[in-house]
Amino acid sequence: MLATADVLVLEMPEAFFPDGLTVHAVRCGIENGYPNNTYAIKGTFSPGDLPYYGVNYNPETMQWVGQKEAWDFVQRRVTTDAKGKWSGWIWLRLESSVPKGALKFRFSVVPMEPVSNPGPTVSEWHDTRTLSISLTGNAGWISGHAWSDTARTVPLDGAVIIALSSDNRVLAAGPSQNSYIQDGEDHSNHGYFRLPVRTGSVAYLQARKATNNFYVPVYYQKPGPWMVQSGRQTLVDTTLWGDVDGDTIFRRADALAGLRMASGLVAGNMNTVTRGDVDPEGGDGLVTIADAALLLRRLSGL
Numbered sequence: 001m002l003a004t005a006d007v008l009v010l011e012m013p014e015a016f017f018p019d020g021l022t023v024h025a026v027r028c029g030i031e032n033g034y035p036n037n038t039y040a041i042k043g044t045f046s047p048g049d050l051p052y053y054g055v056n057y058n059p060e061t062m063q064w065v066g067q068k069e070a071w072d073f074v075q076r077r078v079t080t081d082a083k084g085k086w087s088g089w090i091w092l093r094l095e096s097s098v099p100k101g102a103l104k105f106r107f108s109v110v111p112m113e114p115v116s117n118p119g120p121t122v123s124e125w126h127d128t129r130t131l132s133i134s135l136t137g138n139a140g141w142i143s144g145h146a147w148s149d150t151a152r153t154v155p156l157d158g159a160v161i162i163a164l165s166s167d168n169r170v171l172a173a174g175p176s177q178n179s180y181i182q183d184g185e186d187h188s189n190h191g192y193f194r195l196p197v198r199t200g201s202v203a204y205l206q207a208r209k210a211t212n213n214f215y216v217p218v219y220y221q222k223p224g225p226w227m228v229q230s231g232r233q234t235l236v237d238t239t240l241w242g243d244v245d246g247d248t249i250f251r252r253a254d255a256l257a258g259l260r261m262a263s264g265l266v267a268g269n270m271n272t273v274t275r276g277d278v279d280p281e282g283g284d285g286l287v288t289i290a291d292a293a294l295l296l297r298r299l300s301g302l
Helices: 252-262 270-276 289-299
Strands: 006-011 024-031 038-046 055-058 063-065 076-079 086-093 103-111 126-130 139-145 159-164 170-175 192-198 200-202 204-209 226-228 233-235
Touching: 006 103, 024 038, 024 103, 024 170, 038 055, 038 086, 055 076, 076 086, 139 226, 159 192, 170 192, 192 200, 226 233, 233 270, 252 270, 252 289, 270 289
Parallel strands: 139 233
Antiparallel strands: 006 024, 024 086, 038 076, 038 103, 055 063, 055 086, 103 126, 139 192, 159 170, 159 204, 200 226
16 A cells, blocks of 8 residues: 555543543644645544544534545545645544453544545554543543633633643643534633543643644643542632532532432532532542531531
8 A cells, every 4th residue: 555654643642531522632743745735634543453433523524523434525634734744633532332441543644636545544553541430430530721821811712731640641632612623512611621531640731722733821720730530520720618509609509409419309410519529528429418418517607
């Protein structure tokens, strides 16, 4: 098969969450390609050589594209520069149907011109892990709001937020809102991000603009490092104790919300459970009657 470029995986999270919804970012590159040429691109996961998994986002059509879709029409396209180079972030989701255990990832490209139908040129396979986020799983979430100024008045929209370990391993990478990606998140919640991370410590966060590879300043309320626990959401935002509804005030409505969740009358989401899980200190991942009772006692001044 004719090789039409050198195909590279430049920055990749070490693990991916297979829920069919979570958006991951991987930085890939083309070198020694045809100058000023259009290439169709995609990322692929596999436990070996077959079968293939992964859904790629095409920002031009604002559609998610499956592995089997035609290269010619719906896969994302990029253009190399005068030296035959391109690099950038691709957006991926991993289906819930993937097999458990380790997966491999590779980046593939096909030139649209001048060679007719040469077949894909692919990178090497890169090892990854799949995550299982539950109370007994191997991962949790790190989430919150990213800001582009120290006063935290300007949300950092449309960025790639990268969670790193103390030895600079890329633990997770994903978008901040508004990302302009059809990802099911609230686009009006500007600067918000949520990344699945293996259980353990996240040392710090970086940010890149999705349209290039340059670092941009990123600020958040709560300094790292942050400990991520199984099935839990770790916030980089400063939260008020017991503020279950997240309106920055602890009041009767919060205690009642905790009681309704503990009684099974309403289903809490990851945010309300994290804020209502006050007993024991440090939390246990649940909102129970003990949590509701502590909220009511604190509200009553006891």
